[in-house]
Amino acid sequence: MINLFDTAQNKIVPFETRKPNEVSMYICGPTVYGPPHLGHGRFALSFDILRRYLEYSGFKVIHVSNITDIDDKIIQRANQENKLTSEIASFFEAKWFEDMEKLNVLRPTFNPHATEYIDSMIDLINQLFNLDIAYAIDDGIYLEVAKVKNYGSLSNQDLESLKSGARVDVNPYKRSPMDFTLWKHSKPGEPAWSSPFGMGRPGWHTECVVMSLQLLGEGFDLHGGAQDLIFPHHENELAQAKALSKRFANHWVHCGWVTVAGEKMSKSLDNYTTLDELLSAHDARSFRLLVLQSHYRSPLEITKETLKTADVAVARLDSAFRRFKDSIDLDTLESDMGNIRQDYLKEFQTAMNNDLDTPRAMSLVFEIVTRSNALADIANDVHKMKLATDEFKAALFICKVLGLDLKDTSNDLDQNTMNLIAKRDAARISKDFKLADQIRDELSELGWVVEDTSSGTRVHK
């Protein structure tokens, strides 16, 4: 049984699903108005790891993640660049998926766009309006939060304390500062859809209720996002569902954010690093490893230094992979789980079932790697080597489940490199170490790391 922290209950609880072998999950996706940064990356990696683990655990996962392709910031950027909002949105959506692919983040089963669901959103707002839960003022339609039972239950705040903390509202006509926009009337030149309330566009909080309920149905299993979405976004989604007496998500999962010098990474603080910048200097797997080595609900500090240490750690895993891969059937590794050391799999599951304790899972991986290397070091026959390999298979398998693919970078030798290797081996056999060292220097200048093995010189990047 998988146990997960549920934001609504504020504790770790067994993760129950509607159907025994299926998980329906809705993860709030990006607003595509700029290049994704490390915060987006962390969030995407966290939920990718959750999804992969659910699939490993035998669930069919229906993963819905939206693309918000109409919103104030997109309009603003379109105006600045003198482009259509749709151009801005499709450009940054493409960028998003390009980066996600580099991070080895699985594509969602469905990624609905807000603009494809405008009619359904209008319909929902209309229902709220007819129930007298929504009201109209000069600039749009608002949901009256006071009419929703237990508003604030998800974020554990009561309405009174929310009100007292609310900042001065620009719109004095709202009945409460906490009331939120369902529909915004358009200003001249802005993209607009016609509705019974006039031309305009839906507010952000409506799209996710509509799309999650439409694609996954009432009482779907899991709703996720980063912690900054708990309030107001998820609270407001929930408020709309409650107002319409619809069962909403059964389980809420929120991940922590990336920090910079202790402060939250965000566009408004202008302290962000884009995924592009990270990926140009580091292996994408190093980022995933850092995410895995911290808990998904904790803040995660990512610096050049921590990335560098992660690069080294990934190299250690790759190095073990090179050592053992030839005696492992990589094609059947995943399908033939019975072939993996069951004691290690059990430890892995125990860790993961405890609110996704990926740090423990990774420490297990490194422990296994050390042990397989140690066994291989003293192995003097085929049988002992097989034991070492069997150990390593477990580590490789766990990495695979977590989306961390180990690689052999010693392939793709060009003719020149192969010649140098042959020359060096000849030099070493004739004990011409001066020449051998000289060739080693040449190889390292070409970017190769040189290792001497029982089968001669081996190189990898």
Added chain:
RNA sequence: GGCGGCGUGGUCGAGUGGUUUAGGCAGGGGCCUGCAAAGCCUCGUACGGCGGUUCGAUUCCGCCCGCCGCCUCCA
């Protein structure tokens, strides 16, 4: 003001009421090696402060200090 989180060894970062340790990285010593690299072995004995509960607390409770977040858009 309300709600919430955090403070761990050189560093990043888990975790736990007590006998044996997270793990990664960095560092010291050793083995291996022609020298390296990789790998292995080994060492460092940490839990913000003050009280309380307990046979025993880093782990539970209270207070204090410091940092951070949400209450407006934010992954």
